[in-house]
Each structure stands twice: as structure tokens, then as C-alpha cells.
Amino acid sequence: MIVQVIFGIKLITLSYYMELQQLRYFVMVAEELHFGRAADRLHISQPALSKQIANLEKEIGLALLTRTKRTVKLTTAGQVFIEQSKQLLSQVDTAIQLTRRTARGEAGHLTIGFTETATHTVLPNLVKEFRSNYPNVELTMLGLSTEAQVAALNRDQIDIAFCILPLMSAA
Amino acid sequence: MIVQVIFGIKLITLSYYMELQQLRYFVMVAEELHFGRAADRLHISQPALSKQIANLEKEIGLALLTRTKRTVKLTTAGQVFIEQSKQLLSQVDTAIQLTRRTARGEAGHLTIGFTETATHTVLPNLVKEFRSNYPNVELTMLGLSTEAQVAALNRDQIDIAFCILPLMSAA
């Protein structure tokens, strides 16, 4: 429920939003085609499940299931919605996985500065090994002088520098 | 919270699930980079928003935002997650639209039976007009004798029949 005060008048707007939990419930009902068994598998009671599915249908504004007291089946719209729901739930998982991998440094982007010298010494083997260990990390390679690399590091333009020591410019 | 009774022992499992509302909140915070303003635009209080974002981060298991008491910015993982969140929310809308259009008959699939005669009389114009009015409905055309159409209708193999009256076989 949204409560808004405008010109001293309290506006109350009832707005329902679809939630992922309702999709998880609906997927189970569609799989079992039986509210009691679905409720058991979800570890909730049958009336609680019935009510949530009814809420979901109210939210979308149409029937997803046809029920007699003995049988439950998907409507045509329900068949479309169940496919969409499964897809959405799996995309949620994918989104979380991708985010976690990014945080662990297993996905994302790395910009590397390197000198001419590094090109034909350490770099080839390093890049090869890195690529095989972290296939989801994109690499950008920038050929820069040692001094330019220090400046680029300071400006966050590169993440890693391969340069010749000692550094002549102050960091 | 899941409560399960097995062998007379009450098992309590705490499980949090990500919900779309948290994604809606996170998108707003990422847009404003300011909890107070984001809370205003969401018509909730700042502490309520802070707590929900904290819940979301706990659920995913990592920080999506770095906050000092003066500034808020997205972490690298947060940048990935915000893109995913926006995509998910727009896919939710698409899913609902598609389902509603299906229910209104504006999307889906229609199988039509027709006789040789219909091919060069009513059918061409009908199909043309239908296609322009309902571009999202797929059409399947089956050339069948009048008798075969009656049988196919009864078996739900076609949705519409174009045939020669009177029907000789009993429906």
C-alpha cells in the first residue's frame, strides 16, 4: 500500500505487485496439478497456497488454472505463464551466480598495461594460463611505457601493470 | 521460514528468498545513489529501505553498494547485479503482457481446417485480414475433406473448420 500526502491530502493507493514467491508456488502447482500435494512439497498448508495462487491470478487479471473440486489444469494463458515463470526463476539464479562470480573475480573485465619487454617474456604464458583458469574474464591489453602505466594505474585506467623496476616517477 | 515435522521432531529451517520488491528497491537506490531520496521516490521510509537492501545483500552474500555515511556507490558486483535486475523486472512485465494477450486471443496458435473449395473463395481474404489484425497469432492450415474436418474438430486437432454444408456425418 502506497500512502502519499499531497497538498495536505492523504492519498492511499492500493497496488499489488507480483512476487517471485508466487511464481515459485505457481510452478509447483502446475507441476503437480494438485493443490494438496503442491502445498506439501512447498511446506505450507493447502489453503495458504490456494490463496496465493488466487492473488497471483487477481494481479494478472485472469485465470491461470481451471479447477473443479476434483481436477486442476492450466488454461491456455496459464500454459504461457508457466513457461515464462520457469524462465524468470532460472534467470534469477543465473543473475545471482553471475554476480557472485564477478565478486570472486571469476567474471568481469581486466585491463592490463604492459611494456614491449613483457610481450616476449612473462606475458604470453601468464595470459594463456589466466585465460584457461578464468574463461569468463575479458582481458584488455594496453602497450604502454613504464611511466604511462604508473599514470594509468593512478587514473584507474588499467588494473594491472607489467613494467620495468625501479620506477622513476613518484607513484 | 520452513517448519517441518519428521519423526515427531520439529525441524526449523531459515531460508530467505530474493523477492522482486527488493530488486525494485535496489534499482531505485542504484539510480539515486542516495538512500533518502530513493526512499522518498518509493514512498517508504529510509530505514525500511536500508534494511531491505541489507537483506538483499545478505541473501546474495556480498556487498552490492559501498557506503560511507556521506556517499553511496555500486561495487563491481553491484554493477553487474543492477543490469541483471533491470532486465529481470522488464522480463516480468513482458511475461505478464504476453500472458494477457494470449488470454485475449491476441497471441497464441490457431489451427484451421479447410476444403479445396475454400482455398480459392473465402480463405485468402480472411487469412490476410486476420494476419493484419492479430500478427502474434500463429496459423496452421490443414487441407482436409469436410468429413475429416468434423472428426479433427472432435479430437481438438483443429480449432476452426471451413467446410461444405450440409454435414453428412453425425457430429
Next chain:
DNA sequence: TAAAAATACTCCATAGGTATTTTAT
């Protein structure tokens, strides 16, 4: 020292539970 996020609590809306009714087979 002021702006802004977090913390501490209180409250209530609603998800979920139990008991019962309804209905189709």
C-alpha cells in the same frame, strides 16, 4: 556541524495456520 546511513524499538498488514464447508466423482 550537518547531512546521511545505520540502529533500536514498535506496530500492523498479510502470509500462513486450523477448522470447516462445498462439490464433483
Next chain:
DNA sequence: ATAAAATACCTATGGAGTATTTTTA
């Protein structure tokens, strides 16, 4: 007669509110 979904009503979790504290620019 019975299985299964809906309805009625109650309970309680957790989302949201207000007041306050903490922190850093």
C-alpha cells in the same frame, strides 16, 4: 462416500514506521 479445493477465521512473522545514534566530509 470421499477426495480435494474453497471459505472463514485466527495467529504471528516480518515489512514498514518513528525516534535516535553514528559517522565522515
